[in-house]
Amino acid sequence: MRSPVLPRLAVALALLLPLPLAAAPAASQQAAAATSPRQVIDTLDQALLDVMKNADSLGFQGRYQKLAPVLDQVFNLPLMARISVGPDWASLKPDQQQKIVDVFRRFSITTYAARFAGYNGEKFESAAATSVTGGDQVVATKLVMANGGAVALNYRLRANGPSWQIIDVYLNGTISQLANYRSDFGATLRSGGGDGLVKMIESKIVELTPKK
Template sequence: MQKYFAVLLSSLFIAVGGVSAQVVDQSTPDGLIKNVVSDVMASVKSDPEIQKGNIPRIVDLVEKKIVPYTDMRRTTEMAMGPNWKKATPEQQAQLVSEFKNLLIRTYSGALSQLRDQTVQFKPLRAAPDDKEVVVKTVVIGRGDPVPLDYRLEKTANGWRVYDMNIMGVWLVEAYRNQFANQISQNGVEGLVKFLQDRNKQLAAAKPTN
C-alpha cells in the first residue's frame, strides 16, 4: 500500500524538473495531475539510482517535481484542525515545513518500488467555475486496481493539491488524530518537536532495499 501512497505523493508535491513549467498544463486540474504523475513516474523508471533506493536522489526528485504544485500550508492546517489557531505564526511555519519533510521521507523509499504501474484517469466531474475539485484516478499494477483521488483548489498561481485519498482514506484525516493527541499531551510546541524528532530518525535510517 505504501508504494501507491508514493504515487499520490508524486502528484502531491512536484516541482518542475524534467518538464518545464511551460509544458505542464496548469489550466485544468486533471491536466495538471496527468502531467505531474506521468513526469514523476517516467523520472523514477529512468533513474537507476532511485530504483536502488538512493534516498537523497529521491528526496531531491520530490522537492523538484512535487512540492511547487501543492498547498502544504492548507494541508497542514486541515490536519491540525482547530488547533491550527493555537499555533503562533512561527510555529505554523515550522509545522508546514516539518510536515512536508515527514511526508517526503516517510514515502520516499516507496518511490523506488515503482516499476510497471500505470495510472488511469477518470473523467473530471466539475463545473467550469468550481474552485475546488476532486480528480479521480486508478493505479493499475500487480494485484487489484487501487483508486487514488486528489483534492485540488484553484489559487492565484493555478491548481494546487492539498489532500489525497487512497482506498477511502484521506491523508489529512489519517494524521488529524495523531496531531491532536500530540497537542493535547504536549502542546503545539510538543507537536513541532515530535515532527522534528521523527524527521531526524527518518533521515538517519538506512535504505531497506
C-alpha cells in the same frame, strides 16, 4: 531493481499530506498559469513514474531532490499542514505555525521519496475532473500494477490564484489523508504543544529516511 508491491504503495499514499499560510518555497511558484486539475495530477504521476523507474540510480536523496519541486508545485502543503492540525492551529504562535508548515513539507517529500523506490511495470490511469462543493475539483486516479491489482485514489484540488493544487488525497476513494493526520497530530499537539508536534513529525521523517 526493487519492485514496489501493492501494500507498500498503499501505505505510501495513505501517509502522504485549504488558503496559503505562509510564503511557499520558490519552486512552488513555478506552477503554470491556468493549469487544469487533470494536468496537475498528470504532472505528479509522471514525476512519480520517473523516480520509480530510476529509483536505484537516484538513491533516496536523488529521489527527494527530484520530487521536492514537483510536490511544491502540485500540492498546497501550507494549507494541508493547517488542516491537518485542525482547530488548534489558531492557538499556535506564528513561529510555531511556520515550523509545522516546514516540517510537514519535509515529511511529505520524504514519504514519497522513501516509498516510491522501485518499478515493475506500474502505470497511472486518471479520469476527467469533476466539480464538488466549494468550487473544488476531484480527479479520480488508479495506480495499476502489472499483475492487475490497483490502488484507487481521489485527489481533491482547489484553485490557488491562476493554478490548481491538491489539498487532500483519498485512499481507496474515501479515506482522507488529512483526516488521518488530524487525528494523529491533534493528540500530540494537545499533549506536547506546537514544539511537541514538530518533534513528532521530525521522528517520522527519521523513520522514513534510509539509514546509510
